[in-house]
Each structure stands twice: as structure tokens, then as C-alpha cells.
Amino acid sequence: MKSPFTSKLWLLLLIPLLSTTAAFAQKLPSIASKTAGMKKYPGYFTFYWDENNGKIWLEIDRFNKDFLYVNSLPGGLGSNDIGLDRGQLGGQRIVSFQKIGPKIMLVQPNLDYRAISDNANERRAVEESFAKSILWGFKTEAADDDAVLVDATDFLLRDAHDVVGSIKRTRQGSYKLDASRSALYLPRTKNFPKNTEFESTLTFTGGEDAGGFVREVAPDVQALTLRQHHSFIELPDNNYTPREADPRAGYFGISYFDYATPVGEDIEKRYIARHRLQKKNPSAKVSEAVKPIVYYVDNGAPEPIRTALLDGARWWNQAFEAAGYKDAFRVEVLPDSADPMDIRYNMIQWVHRSTRGWSYGASVQDPRTGEIIKGHVSLGSLRVRQDYMIAEGLLAPYEDGKPVNKAMMDMALARIRQLSAHELGHTLGIMHNYAANNNASVMDYPHPQVQLDRAGKIDLSKAYGTGIGDWDKLAVTYGYQDFPKGTNEKKALDELLAQGRANGLTFISDRDARSPGGAHPTAHLWDNGANATEELLHVLDVRKKALQNFSEKNIKPGAAMSTLEDVLVPIYNYHRYQTEAAAKLVGGVNYTYAVRGDKQLVTEVLDKKEQQKALDAMLRTLSPEVLTLPENIITLIPPRAPGLRNSRELFAKRTGLTFDPLAAAQASADFTVSFLLHPERASRLVELGARSNSLSLQDVTNQLIENTWKGRRENGLAAQVQLQTEQVVLTHLLALAQNPNASYGARAVATAAIADIKRHATSQAKRTRDDNYKAHLAFTLARIEKPEEIVPTKVLDLPPGAPIGDGIFGCE
Incomplete structure (x- = not known):
């Protein structure tokens, strides 16, 4: 039991503390007096524009109530490679304002981990097990009974979209936000009953190490000015019913771990993304x-x-x-x-x-x-x-x-x-x-x-x-x-997908189609036709016709003749994507996103005859006939005219300013061989050849060598194309033999193929009287015998064909 003296002491200590707190509350002005003379924007979150000080004052009258916060980029940089585009959406987060004394915290809960339960203790256990994020801290500057006023200016003028990071990650320079050249952008700062919209103009300075992509688009690389947008959005009501995801249906969506899930059921929940x-x-x-x-x-x-x-x-x-x-x-x-x-x-x-x-x-x-x-x-x-x-x-x-x-x-x-x-x-x-x-x-x-x-x-x-x-x-x-009410939704959706399968509709998405070592025979980007091999042969015929017709009539009258190269690039490489599609038939495995009990195909090795047809078509793309540009086209293309950009969408060159048909042919040949001898495909061919009626890696390497190294000798430019294609094949075999990511079997077959080339080159060197061919064979033997001393010629990439840059999901 406390003594009367102890109680009085605590009371004496508490009175000054209460007086200080009361004094603090009394010192805060009312929101009306603090915002007098400012322009008021009533709406979801009412705010005020303080023109004299260039500030936004935000009135907060709802605490511990979730809303959606989204940032975006309405004014972009203009560089596809850096990726800061006009209209680009940024992060989207569930957040709430929480009041702790004079501080107002913007808190983001961790929704990746939840407990969907009526038990508050069960929910609390999950919430306390994983970190949440406090995105910003505000200070109360004015208050009424149920609302506070904070200065939101610094929050709105920060680099929420991470422009600095985007530029740095693409190695285009070191920049920092310059507050003195940044301000709120009032034309796009608005308020509505269910959403509050803010926008700011931000300037990023630095640029001493600005890269080419920045220099290409910025009027001054030392000052990049963009706009960023912030949206506070009322969350939808609870009348929306999420729909469970199915791997066969082809939907994006959300997923989270529900720790209230009974043991024996999947703890990860997945739902599709869709409009209401x-x-x-x-x-x-x-x-x-x-x-x-x-x-x-x-x-x-x-x-x-x-x-x-x-x-x-x-x-x-x-x-x-x-x-x-x-x-x-x-x-x-x-x-x-x-x-x-x-x-x-x-x-x-x-x-x-x-x-x-x-x-x-x-x-x-x-x-x-x-x-x-x-x-x-x-x-x-x-x-x-x-x-x-x-x-x-x-x-x-x-x-x-x-x-x-x-x-x-x-x-x-x-x-x-x-x-x-x-x-x-x-x-x-x-x-x-x-x-x-x-x-x-x-x-x-x-x-x-x-x-x-x-x-x-x-x-x-x-x-x-x-x-x-x-x-x-x-x-x-x-x-x-x-x-309708009473429908068994899961059953109805399963029946819908089953009917689609019965009608020949299947779904294969990005991971399977984008892999250069991919195996699915119908999952390709930028291809056509029911059969990839037949379509490749058709595309080669179209390409041949277009090249036969190619002349100065491919550009407008008065255009610089050097711009013919711009038009030639997509025509010469017209078969590139269908070549990639055909490659997936070599060592191909058909499969679906099957689930247990749906009775659809799970996996099936592609028939050997189909694989062989695909290999034959791909070998045709390595022929001198396909790779060699005719003289009438080469002589039409002079060096780039003054004032015209040397775009990366032109052919790579090793001849200085003049057009280089050999470089174009090498890049195309390398493209085909890189798919045929991709380490994943090579390893799969070894595995499939050992257990099924499939092409083996030996089949592929033997035919590749027969059609290049052991093919009929050409003359003129076609001969040089043929020789460099042979070196391209050797380069990829040497790389495969040394690739630690390839299987032992694949590396062994590659080593045997190199030995075959060595025997052939040694034999041919004793017979030939052609000085060019003799030099080619000597270089070949030196590369094989001393690979660590003979640095291979740098690989030339094809000019960008798809939209420039690496592909990303959800885009084209």
C-alpha cells in the first residue's frame, strides 16, 4: 500500500506534465486561423494552397482508416531505355494516418502476410511477426477537435518515383533532387469527393557523368525536370467478390499468405486482377x-x-x-x-x-x-x-x-x-x-x-x-x-476452361515463350502459323522476294541513299523471330499448365520427324544463299550522310564508315547458332536423346557441321560468308564445351564436335590451294589448340528488332 507521501509526490510530478500538455494543445492554432487567406480545396482530404510560401497544408480528419496511395509520373524523360515514361504508374500502397502525440505517421501495413480470421489475437500475431513501413512522418501545425493540419510540402516534393534510382540503375548518371528548382504543380493538383490529386515539378541536378540515353533527350543534362503525381484514393466498398486464380486461365493477380489457413490447405492465396x-x-x-x-x-x-x-x-x-x-x-x-x-x-x-x-x-x-x-x-x-x-x-x-x-x-x-x-x-x-x-x-x-x-x-x-x-x-x-445466385462458381469456371480446351484453346505465357532455351513448340514471340517450321520456310520466301525487289524505290524521292540501310535492316532480318520459334521445336517438349484431374496433356516429347524438319529449316538460314546480300543492294548504300544519326538500329560494322555485308551476315548466323546450341537446349537434347525418340545433341552438331564446315565451297563474297559462319559455329561449340551451366553430356558432345572440326580442318589444309581457305583453316586449328591465346572475334548483335530493350511482362 502506497503511503500518502508517495501519492502526493506523484501528484506534484504529474501536474507540471499535464500543464505542459495542455499548454501545447492550447498553443496550436485552429485550422481556420492557420489557413486564413489560403485557397481551400475541399474533397476527400481537404487541403490548402499557401501561395506566399509555396506550400500545401493537408487537413487530416480520419485516423487509422485505410486508403490507397499511388504515385505516378505524368511528365517523363522520353527515353525508352531508362524507362521514365509519361504516364508511368509507380507504387500503389494501402496506408493510413496514425496520430502519436504531435506526430502524424503515414503507415503501410504488410498485406503480404495476413490472418483472415475473426480472432483479433490471431490477426495481431501475424501483424507483429512481419515488419510494416512508416512512409512519412508529419508534424501537427494546427488542430481542431477531430482534425489536424500538417505541412505536406516535403512529402509531395520528394522523389517518390525514384527517378534518381532509375537513372543510376541504367548507368546514365548520378543525379540528386534539387529542392530550389522544384515546386508544386497547381494545374494538376485537384480534389474530388473520393480522391485527392497532387502534382509536383521536380528538378534533378548533376549530370557530369550523364550517359548517352540522357544526352539524347535532355535539353541540359545538368538539370532534368520531370513531374510526379500523388493520389490519395478512397478504397472500394466491400461488395466486390474476389475470384480465385487458376494457372490455366491466364490472369494477373495478387497473392498473399494467410496464416489462419487450416493445416493441410494451401497457405498462399491467389486471386485474379479484374475490374468490378x-x-x-x-x-x-x-x-x-x-x-x-x-x-x-x-x-x-x-x-x-x-x-x-x-x-x-x-x-x-x-x-x-x-x-x-x-x-x-x-x-x-x-x-x-x-x-x-x-x-x-x-x-x-x-x-x-x-x-x-x-x-x-x-x-x-x-x-x-x-x-x-x-x-x-x-x-x-x-x-x-x-x-x-x-x-x-x-x-x-x-x-x-x-x-x-x-x-x-x-x-x-x-x-x-x-x-x-x-x-x-x-x-x-x-x-x-x-x-x-x-x-x-x-x-x-x-x-x-x-x-x-x-x-x-x-x-x-x-x-x-x-x-x-x-x-x-x-x-x-x-x-x-x-x-446467378446458387451457382457453384468453381465448378462453372472449371467447365468453362474444359470447353475451351475441347475447342483447341490453350494458354502458355511469358516464362515459357521468352526463354532462348525454351521447349514449348507453340509458345513464341512475334511468330505466325500453326507450325513454326512451315511458317519459317514461308517467311524466308517472303524475305527472298523483298530482297529481289529491293532498290532505290524503297525510299522516297529526294531521300539520302544511305537511308536505304534503315529500310533494309528489318527486311534482311525478317526471319529472325520465326527462326527463334523453329528453334523451340528442336528438343521440343509439348506441355500444358495441367492440374490434377483435368485430363489434359501434361508433357509429351515432340516427334523426332517434326524436330528434324525444324532443324533443316534452321540450317537453311545459315546457308550462304540466305546470308549473302547481292551486289546490287550493297552498291546502293553509301556511308551515312551528314546530319543523319548513326542509329543502333543499323547494321553493326567492322569496315569503318562503309556498309559491311559480312557483319550483317555474321550477326544473323550467330543468332541462329545461339539458339541451336543454347546450353539449356543442348542439355535437354542429351537428356531427350537418351530416353525417347528425339533428336540427340549429336544429331544436331553433326548436321550443323555437315551443312557448314563440310558444305560445298562457295566463291566470292558468299565464300567469305561461309567461312565466317563456320567460325561462328566453332565459337559456340567452344563456349558450350566450357560452359559450367551445361550438362556434362552436352559439354562432352561439344568437345567431340570440336575434335571433328579439327580433323576436317587438318585434312583440308593438306589439300587446298586457296590461300583464303588455307588461312581460315590455320586460324581454326590455332583456336582449337590454344583457345586461351586466340581471342575470338567479338560477337555482333542483330540490330534491335522488337521494341528496343529487354521485353517485360505485361507489355509489347
């Missing part, structure tokens, strides 16, 4: 939506491109109609008064860069459920010009006295329609589907489907498909069907 869409009458076969999905096309896109974007995006209404909706999907032009970064607008944005590059579809999602709140497509504006140039290369259209062939613009616009639909599909939640060629899905990457008519002329009329494919309709029905 409900039928007014779920029991009806066809019904209007409670609230349609509406997208807006950038009003900055010029005609006729704007109309093409609208047309392509509207294709998706076909899929929603197939799912039983009427007028549930609309696409309109963005009103002039609207902000593209406003969370209320699903956007198709027209983005300019200094080079052509990837387009992509992103979205803002509710991290709790996967519900898509905003879809945002970014379309690179230079893509349409690339397709137009490919058409120029195919048609050689510029004849004196004749109008420009309309087929070129038709093809370019057809591609834009398809691209608009493709990227919008990602913002609906749908992944790529690379097994859905022949126009079964707009979510594949399409190569132009160019035909040769009966007269042998090139026909572009069906270069790109139109409309939504059958897979797309199946995917939308899977993701967006609103089932």
Missing part, C-alpha cells in the same frame, strides 16, 4: 451492367491514329458480349478538362520517346482483393512508324509518277488497332498468351502475316488480324462472368 463488373440481372443470358467499364483514349493522339486506337480498344466489347453483357464496355476520347493520371479515368495514353520502344498495360489495384481501380495503357508513338517502314521495305513502293501505295498506311494502322487491344487486355487483368497464334488471341505478339499472291507479289492485306480472338472471349468470360 456486375450484371443488372445475373440470371439473364444477356444483361446490361450495373456500371460499365469505360476507357479513354488520349486526346493528344493525332488522326488517323486516334481512330485506330478507339477501334482496336473497342474490340473488347465483343468479348464482353460473349460473356453475356450488353454495352458493358465503352471507349471514348478523353475530355480536354480531364487529367490522365486522375484515378477515375481508365486511360490509353499516347507516349512519345526518342526511340521506338515497348508499349505496356498497367493498372492500379486494390491490394486487398485484386480489384482493378484504374487501367492505364502506355502506347509508344514510334511503333506505327516502324511498321510503316517495314511495309516500305516489303513493297519498294516509291515509283516515279505513281501515288504512294495505300497498303503501307493500312498495315501500320492495322497494327495500331491490334496493339491498342493487346495492351488494354493487360489492364483487364489478362496475361500474354503465346500459344494462341493464328489470331486466336490479341494477347499474342503478332508478326505481320505477309502473303505471296498467285503472281508471286507481296500482299499486305491480311498482315494483322482484326477483332477479338476466341481465347480472349474465353478469358473475359472466365474473369468477368457474373453467375
